[in-house]
Amino acid sequence: MAPEAIILAILWGALTLYLLFGGADFGVGIWEVNTALQSTERERNLLYKAIGPVWEANHVWLIFFLVCTHAAFPRAYAALGQALWVPLLIAIVGIVFRGAAYAFRANLLGQRTQRTIWEIVFAVASTVAPFFLGAAAGAVASGKLEFNDAGEYQGDILLGWISPLAIFTGFFTVGVCAFLSAVYLLRESVNQQHDDLVKVWRRRALVTGVIMGVLSLLGVAFLAFEPESFWSDFHERSLPLFGIGIASGFAALVALWYTWPLAATIAAASTVTCVIWGWGVAQYPFLLPPNLTIKNCKTSDSVLWAMLWSIAVGMVIVVPSLWWLLAIFKGAHHDASKKSSGY
């Protein structure tokens, strides 16, 4: 197998994990916006406590994605930086503010007003960042970014990224984050035996799940209007993933209805994974359709192999560590008896 294809698969894996883990962290802030910050103190404690230990690790998937992209596909990275600098810039500002607001908020125990301000900042920034990251992804998927074969951006430097699909993907990403977050928080509430919060999150997860189901169908309709080749590839290659996605989406709703938190978590994660991979498989081998492929963007094989080896070695350390982190703080038996109030 060509090394660039393996790297691409790893990149897509990192993107998936960023959405599954980091996306759920965004979701926490999105729920604060959705509820107009009306959560009770208990609800809010659950929110912030849930993301505390995994916050930094979840964020690193994004950094990992960025550095691997610029190392393996430098031309695509430079092209993205030029074409999508407006949405990415706004997303960065969002990421900076939510990261900082999260840390500030946790330590402003006495100062109610200041704490509230940073909670608002956190919530808004957590909604803005995934919207624009999603819009950037949608702009790529639309295939309407104009590059020449050298990877230089030819389109409108300010508005070229805007397309119906990009805007749709922005909203869709925000919805995915909110949905994942609601499902995970249902599981946290069950594990910690907060019966009232179980009710709240079950209802929220169900409602978001149904909305996202409808949006997904809309999304498929959208793709019908996108470039012909893209749609036909989607039709041929992504159909199995599309099928699994729909099935696990329904499974997630059923599991939520009966409050089976673990099953709901797995089914929700599987649905989201199918969406990401459905997109990836459909546009393979294009990185930035219509003309930048992994072949004409990749760097030399010596670098790709060096990267693959270092990723293999790195993962041997990272995967067990990450597993341990999740086992300590997200295992089914992390209990109510040892409540610590976060930090």
Added chain:
Amino acid sequence: MTDVLLFAASTGLDQLWAARMQMALTLGVHIILACFGVGFPVLMLIAEGRYLRTGDAIWKTLARRWSKAFAVMFAVGAVSGTVLSFELGMLWPKFMGTFGAVIGLPFTLEGFAFFIEAIFAGIYFYGWDKLSPRVHLLTGLAIAVSGLASAWFVVTSNAWMNQPRGFDLINGVAVNIDPIAAMLNPATGAQTTHMIFAAYMVTGFSVAAFYAWERLRGRDMAYQRHAMALGLFLGMVFALPQFVVGDWAAKMVAQTQPVKLAAMEGQFQTEVSAPLRIGGWPNEETRRTEYALELPGMLSWLAYGDTNAKVDGLDEFPRDETPPVAVVHIAFQVMVGGGSYLAALTLWGIGCLVWKRHLPRQRLFLFALVAAGPIVVLALEAGWVVTEVGRQPWIVHGIMRTKDAVTHAPGMEKVFWITLAIYTLLTVMTIGILRLLARSPLEAAADGS
């Protein structure tokens, strides 16, 4: 938004200047946070280790409180680092497009090191009551080691910008890439060591300065003394060896980037038995460094080990290949001056330890130590200015000019001013939160999070 950006584009401050200021600002803030990311885990570890060994609760309180301060700096540092990984592509697309792959390996490895640091930071911050003390200490060790590793990896790629190796450039495309040779370029050894030592010094002296200030203001208990001693200890360990490493780094610059050395030393004319200039103002009109204290032959000796050696001056190089001399020379003086101050402080501390078996207790020493806080940060920034501005006009020494790498995106100046406002706010907030943490009652931290 569009209108704002278009307006900004039309006001036209130089694109290159705006992009460079943007990079300088975001990197200048990140470098401080990154230094604490490398150094702070060591302090927490020593404090926690002391607690496990002695059972003295003060050490445990210190370790827990420091871990909270570290958590704040780590969180802000993580996002300021993310900004940089976006900016590399957004501000310098030609640089990343051409050379992204050559320095891709250290960035990938740095990504992993940071990953491990983030995972174990989560376990460490939240695992005080969930893990056995010994295991908890080990998770702290993982943070310290991975922090060190990520600093090393990321600085290798900056060293590569000074000494590009491991590729051939054919028709503007980097081919025959050898990522290991790129990573282990001639500048790597000295530059990474110099930076890592600086990180420990920044952490140690800043912490010591804070507690020295507390003691001067009357909060002079065992807690503050322990904390100050530990910070000072870390700083002192590295302050003197840093001179040796700095000399190594300068000798490397003399060999590989003589034009940078000439700018650092304000050496306009090529000279045999060149003097070491302390202070002074390089005048680019008269091509002389004025008002400097000159030590005859010392520069030749420092750079080449021979007081009669020939040192190339700036006039040896084409005008469009020399960096802005005044900035580089003065930044270099500030860095060396700051380092000398810290070394003097260290000698005072060591002398007192040897003769009196305790650290200096004079108020004068405490005042001097308070000053060491800002001085060590200033020296850090100055050192970074030396290496970055000293490399100009190149982004990749001798190969790609900074002006050829910069983005054509409009409105960079506006973006810079907005960034400046955001970073100012965040800096003020971070300092405010750290002060708040330092002021919280000791007992609160002692009995739980």
